[in-house]
Amino acid sequence: MIDQNTLSRFKFLADLPVGILADMAAVSRLLSFEPSKVIFRSGDEADTLYGVIEGEVELSLEALEKNLDAQVEFEEAVHLRVMEKASQISVDAARPGNVFGWSALTGKPRRTVTATCSLPTKVAAIPAKNLIDMCEGNNTLGYALMKRLVDIISKRLDNRNKRLIEIWVETYGVSKVSS
Numbered sequence: 001m002i003d004q005n006t007l008s009r010f011k012f013l014a015d016l017p018v019g020i021l022a023d024m025a026a027v028s029r030l031l032s033f034e035p036s037k038v039i040f041r042s043g044d045e046a047d048t049l050y051g052v053i054e055g056e057v058e059l060s061l062e063a064l065e066k067n068l069d070a071q072v073e074f075e076e077a078v079h080l081r082v083m084e085k086a087s088q089i090s091v092d093a094a095r096p097g098n099v100f101g102w103s104a105l106t107g108k109p110r111r112t113v114t115a116t117c118s119l120p121t122k123v124a125a126i127p128a129k130n131l132i133d134m135c136e137g138n139n140t141l142g143y144a145l146m147k148r149l150v151d152i153i154s155k156r157l158d159n160r161n162k163r164l165i166e167i168w169v170e171t172y173g174v175s176k177v178s179s
Contacts, residue, residue, distance in 0.1 A: 001029070002025050002028040002029070002030050003025055004018065004021035004022050007021050007024055007126075008021055009097055010098070012098075012099040012148050013099075023134060024130070028124050029124070029125045030053075030124060030125075031123050032120075033123070035118060035121075036117065037116070037121075038115070039115040039117065040114070041111065042110075042112060042114050044111045045110065046101065046104040046128070047104055047129070048101055049099055049102065049104050049131060050099060050100050050101045050115070050123045050124065050126070051097075051099045051100075051123060051124040052094045052096050052099075052121065052122075052123055053096060054121060054122040055096075055119040055122060056093055056094070056095050056119045056121065057123070058115070058117075059090070059091055059094065059113045059114070059115055060088040060089055060113060061088070061089050062088060062089075063087050063089050064084055064085070065084070066084050067083045067085070088116075091113065091156075091159065091160050091163065092160075093118070101115065105131060131145075
């Protein structure tokens with residue numbers, strides 16, 4: 001169990017009534033992870049919202065790089081095969097006071113990113129079902145949390161767009177795309 005003061009330090013949960021924080025704390029767990037530990041992978045079931053207490057969690061997408069590999073045998077036969085290599089591209093990081101794993105609150109059953117600890121990390125794990133039930137029973141709470149969720153999604157989308165533009169300019173050396 002986590003105490004309500006710890007939960008109140010997350011921007012997402014700040015300024016909520018003490019009783020609501022106490023209810024959330026009663027169902028929350030404290031989890032500790034070592035560096036490089038994967039908390040969840042893209043595509044995993046999304047059933048928990050996490051908040052970083054200590055450490056840092058890198059949020060990444062998997063990129064699949066495809067290369068054509070030609071093998072020549074006896075000059076008359078060429079074998080072609082596509083070689084695939086998966087790599088993780090960091091798109092954001094969750095630090096103390098931040099939450100991650102928000103897709104668990106959207107009714108979307110799967111994770112959209114992979115969450116990997118980059119430092120020794122402690123997180124609060126809040127079961128999404130409990131949080132959703134609280135929101136459905138208290139529309140004011142539900143509205144307040146959904147506004148905060150939209151803010152998180154918007155900021156993460158802005159960060160991804162900025163990174164995409166940086167990569168585009170770096171790769172193609174252009175700052176304008178014409179159709």
